[in-house]
Every structure is written in C-alpha cells, then in structure tokens.
Amino acid sequence: xxxxxxxxxxxxxxxxxxxTACADxxxxxxxxxEEHKWGLLLTAGKAxxxxxPDGGLVxxxxxxxxxxxxxxxxxxxxxxxxxxxxxxxxxxxxLMRHVLSLMGPTPLTLHATPNGRPLYEELGFKVTGRxxxxxxxxxxxxxxxxxxxxxxxxxxxxxxxxxDEEVFGADRTPLITRLPAFADHLLVAEDGGRIIGYTAAxxxxxxxxxxxxxxxxxxxxxxxxAAVATRTDRPLRTxxxxxxxxxxxxxxxxxxxxxxxxxxxxxxxxxxxxDWTRRFAPLTVAAG
Numbered sequence: 710x711x712x713x714x715x716x717x718x719x720x721x722x723x724x725x726x727x728x729t730a731c732a733d734x735x736x737x738x739x740x741x742x743e744e745h746k747w748g749l750l751l752t753a754g755k756a757x758x759x760x761x762p763d764g765g766l767v768x769x770x771x772x773x774x775x776x777x778x779x780x781x782x783x784x785x786x787x788x789x790x791x792x793x794x795x796x797x798x799x800x801x802x803x804l805m806r807h808v809l810s811l812m813g814p815t816p817l818t819l820h821a822t823p824n825g826r827p828l829y830e831e832l833g834f835k836v837t838g839r840x841x842x843x844x845x846x847x848x849x850x851x852x853x854x855x856x857x858x859x860x861x862x863x864x865x866x867x868x869x870x871x872x873d874e875e876v877f878g879a880d881r882t883p884l885i886t887r888l889p890a891f892a893d894h895l896l897v898a899e900d901g902g903r904i905i906g907y908t909a910a911x912x913x914x915x916x917x918x919x920x921x922x923x924x925x926x927x928x929x930x931x932x933x934x935a936a937v938a939t940r941t942d943r944p945l946r947t948x949x950x951x952x953x954x955x956x957x958x959x960x961x962x963x964x965x966x967x968x969x970x971x972x973x974x975x976x977x978x979x980x981x982x983x984d985w986t987r988r989f990a991p992l993t994v995a996a997g
Contacts, residue, residue: 715759715767715795720807723756723769730766731756734790741914746993749891750788753884754996757808759800767795768804772812773996775879782879783982784812786819787995801825805832809976816978820948820971820994829974837980838973840994841957844916844946845965847938856932861895861907868904869897876923878983884996885921893917894940898929908933909992910941919947922990927955930989934960947990956989 723731728751732742750756750771758769770789776782786808791801809817809832820840821829830836861869866886874880888895892909894917899905906924910917919937924930930953938945945965949957950973961967971994975981981997991997 715761715800716798716803718759718762718767720757720759720804723751723758725751727751727756727758727766727769731758731769731788734766734769734792735788737792738790740790743913745891745912746995747788749884749887750993750995753887754785756788757804759804761792761795765792767792768800770804770808771995772808773884774815775877775881775884775997777880781815783997784815784817785995785997786817787993787997789819789825802828802832805829814977817976818981818997819974820991820997821974822971826972826974832976834974834976835979836972837975838985839951840948840971840973840991841951841967842946842948842969842971843957843960843965844944844968846944847934847960848964849935849938850963854928854932854935856898856929857900858896858898858932858936861889861897863889865897865904865907869907872904872907873921873923876984876987877921878981884992888992894937896933896936898924898933900925905929906933906987908937910937910945911992912943913946915943916946917941917943918993919945920990921988921992922947922949923987924989925987927953927959930956931959948994949990950985950988952985953989 754773756771759767768791774781892911894910906929
C-alpha cells in the first residue's frame with residue numbers, strides 16, 4: 710500500500726497530548742524545543758496540525774483568539790512550522806488557508822520571519838511593523854529607578870487585566886490569568902497606588918523572556934525590566950516594537966544585543982488595535 714502524499718493528509722486539532730511532537734517539530738526546523746511555551750499555546754490557543762504516517766507531525770500552527778468567545782476581536786497566528794523533509798510542497802500554505810477559513814472575518818496578526826513573509830503576503834497579510842529580539846545578561850544601572858515596582862499579588866489581577874485590555878485593544882483574560890502559573894516573576898509598576906505597567910518573566914530554555922511588557926512610558930518600561938533583572942541570574946530576552954527606539958538603545962547599553970527581527974503583519978485590519986505607545990513587547994511573538 711502506497712503512503713499518501715503529505716499534501717492530502719487531514720488537518721486536525723492538536724492538544725496538550727501533542728506537546729512532545731510540537732517540540733520535536735520545532736527542533737526539526739532548527740528552533741529551540743520551547744516545551745514550556747508550547748504548553749501555554751496548546752492550552753490557551755487552538756492548534757492545528759498534520760500527522761506524519763511515520764510518526765510525529767508534518768506541520769503545525771497555533772491560533773490565539775482575543776475578545777469574546779463566540780466573536781473574537783483578534784486572532785494571533787504563531788508557530789507555523791513544516792517538517793524539513795516536507796518543506797516546499799505547499800503544506801504551509803494549505804495549513805494557513807485552513808486557518809483563514811476557520812477564522813472567517815476575524816482580523817488576524819502574526820510575526821513573520823524573512824522566510825515566511827512571502828507566503829503570508831501571498832495570502833493577503835500586510836506588513837505593519839517590526840519587532841526586534843534582544844538577548845543578553847542585563848547590566849544594572851548605578852542609580853535605581855524612581856518608578857515604584859513590586860511583585861504582583863492576587864489583588865492586582867483586576868487592575869492588570871483592565872490595563873492590558875486598554876493597551877492591547879482586546880480582552881486577553883484567558884491568557885493573562887495564566888501568567889501567575891506560567892511565569893517565574895510577575896511584576897507591576899504603580900504610581901499613587903494605581904497600576905501603570907506590568908510585566909512577566911517566564912522561563913524559556915536558558916533565558917527568562919520578558920513579556921508582556923505594558924507600561925505608561927519608557928521610564929516605566931525600563932524600571933520593570935531592571936526589576937526583573939534583579940530577580941534572575943539568567944540572560945534576558947524580549948521582543949521590542951522597534952518604534953520604541955529609546956528602550957531598545959537602553960537595552961543595548963545595558964548589555965543586551967539585537968539578534969533577530971520579525972515583520973509584524975496584519976490581515977483584515979490596517980494596523981493592530983490598542984495603544985502601541987504603551988505596548989512595548991508581547992508575551993511571545995507566537996501569541997501577538
């Protein structure tokens with residue numbers, strides 16, 4: 710009996726039971742396994758994949774929806790991967806078309822690598838921005854920030870959710886409420902008892918990823934990053950909207966280096982909702 714073509718294999722929903730296969734797929738394409746991140750995406754989002762008859766996955770991707778359950782305001786597509794031996798056969802295009810059909814009129818966003826960008830442009834996505842990944846051991850400043858930061862408590866959750874929706878432009882409650890368990894550190898910045906920013910630091914291989922990073926201004930964003938750095942001995946990593954030039958320059962001065970950039974793309978909307986001036990970095994580029 711002949712083995713069916715990968716292009717004809719069915720697309721199915723992936724679950725947490727597929728975590729190892731998803732991590733294997735990442736590794737197959739030269740990415741880190743990132744099992745901790747996959748666990749979040751598979752539970753907070755909707756993942757789709759194609760099984761390889763020989764074991765593992767031919768391809769996979771994740772969609773994280775924001776807004777009301779029955780009519781999301783925005784969907785973020787991430788982790789679009791096709792196994793090396795099945796690459797350049799139109800499988801990624803087929804998987805993306807499947808997602809587009811499922812999402813219907815819902816506006817979409819994704820962070821595209823240079824290799825993936827031509828496919829997304831072919832499907833109708835437009836480049837609306839860029840995010841720069843910076844990584845390194847943060848060197849603290851001699852003078853402490855005047856912005857007050859502290860570890861978040863359960864009582865802060867309502868304020869964090871309210872600020873996040875205002876800045877992000879859509880309700881992310883199912884994702885943000887997972888942060889206390891997902892992240893090693895969850896911090897808030899406040900002014901007069903009012904939350905003016907927050908961030909999380911979550912473990913990803915040998916680094917702590919700083920994200921989301923939501924802040925009233927650049928000074929507040931700096932204070933949150935510096936506060937995270939005092940709580941970990943790992944290198945930091947974050948993906949900063951390049952319009953925040955002052956923050957990026959400061960991070961480089963503090964020992965972090967730019968290693969990669971992604972194109973921020975949208976589908977069905979001319980630009981992302983919310984207030985970019987206070988949205989410094991995503992939780993992860995895979996979730997928008």
